[in-house]
Amino acid sequence: MGKLRSLLKGIIPENILSKIPSSYDIIGDTIVIELPTSIRDYWRSIGEILCKLHKHVKTVYVKVSGVKGDYRIREVTPVYGVVKHYTIHKEYGVKMVVNVPNVYFNPSLGYEHHRVANLVDEGETVYDMFSGVGGFSLHIACRRNVTVYASDINPHAILCLTLSTLINKLKGCIIPILGDAKIIASYLVRSVDRVIMNLPEKSHEYLGYALKCLREDGGIIHYYHFDYSISSFLKHFIASISTYGGRLVKIVHTRKVLEVAPYKYLYVVDAYVIPNF
Numbered sequence: 329m330g331k332l333r334s335l336l337k338g339i340i341p342e343n344i345l346s347k348i349p350s351s352y353d354i355i356g357d358t359i360v361i362e363l364p365t366s367i368r369d370y371w372r373s374i375g376e377i378l379c380k381l382h383k384h385v386k387t388v389y390v391k392v393s394g395v396k397g398d399y400r401i402r403e404v405t406p407v408y409g410v411v412k413h414y415t416i417h418k419e420y421g422v423k424m425v426v427n428v429p430n431v432y433f434n435p436s437l438g439y440e441h442h443r444v445a446n447l448v449d450e451g452e453t454v455y456d457m458f459s460g461v462g463g464f465s466l467h468i469a470c471r472r473n474v475t476v477y478a479s480d481i482n483p484h485a486i487l488c489l490t491l492s493t494l495i496n497k498l499k500g501c502i503i504p505i506l507g508d509a510k511i512i513a514s515y516l517v518r519s520v521d522r523v524i525m526n527l528p529e530k531s532h533e534y535l536g537y538a539l540k541c542l543r544e545d546g547g548i549i550h551y552y553h554f555d556y557s558i559s560s561f562l563k564h565f566i567a568s569i570s571t572y573g574g575r576l577v578k579i580v581h582t583r584k585v586l587e588v589a590p591y592k593y594l595y596v597v598d599a600y601v602i603p604n605f
């Protein structure tokens with residue numbers, strides 16, 4: 329039995345214990361947990377026990393919807409502790425300001441941010457098309473002397489990223505931009521070495537724009553997509569690159585990043601691509 333469940337023994341009825349998940353998101357000093365509405369009467373007690381279990385946690389939210397809308401946000405409701413929106417989350421020493429109810433944030437992406445940042449060379453120009461609060465951008469600029477353009481349509485996410493640039497010791501420069509990646513891309517034509525495309529449901533719609541941003545002699549695209557298998561994912565990527573006028577020179581790396589649902593995974597491919605137009 330998980331630690332949370334064993335602490336709840338004797339506080340909530342036995343038949344409800346099995347409905348308590350063993351995992352939840354810890355974002356800075358905030359916990360976000362998924363609990364069934366059928367046990368709503370116990371949400372507060374569960375929040376209280378979570379705060380006892382994680383002494384640094386000040387706020388507990390329960391997820392009340394799936395990820396939705398263009399901002400990819402989940403609705404959450406506060407159930408215990410201090411009601412506040414902002415927290416500072418740390419990944420590999422990188423500090424990220426997160427407005428929990430108003431931005432997309434997944435603490436399971438920490439290793440992926442770190443992995444991509446380690447691939448970037450000094451002096452590169454990078455475009456983080458769907459930056460959110462800037463996980464990739466911040467990891468990169470904390471490690472390398474680079475220029476990162478980071479765009480998002482969610483003003484709360486861009487504010488978080490801007491605040492994070494003030495509390496980290498950056499080696500590089502981040503330019504946070506509030507706007508649609510399709511429009512921002514038209515200002516970055518043939519000027520970047522690397523594009524990060526982390527909008528998994530819709531990345532393919534933006535591939536043509538990403539290709540336009542790469543220099544004439546090509547560059548790296550980190551392309552994220554949901555699929556059920558790596559072979560289906562690569563088939564989709566290879567077809568999309570040619571549809572949007574790119575020449576695939578090399579698949580440098582590919583990996584399963586996360587399992588998001590049964591038979592639904594988040595995959596990434598790091599590919600060297602040349603725009604053919």
Ligand SMILES: C[S@@+](CC[C@H](N)C(=O)[O-])C[C@H]1O[C@@H](n2cnc3c(N)ncnc32)[C@H](O)[C@@H]1O
Pocket residue numbers: 398399400432433434437457458459460461462463464479480481482485507508509510526527528
């Ligand atoms: C999956 S989240 C990005 C997560 C982020 N890369 C990270 O690692 O934490 C996708 C983001 O894309 C943004 N978005 C959606 N459509 C967009 C568009 N057309 N242009 C720019 N950003 C967009 C959403 O607001 C959301 O913050």
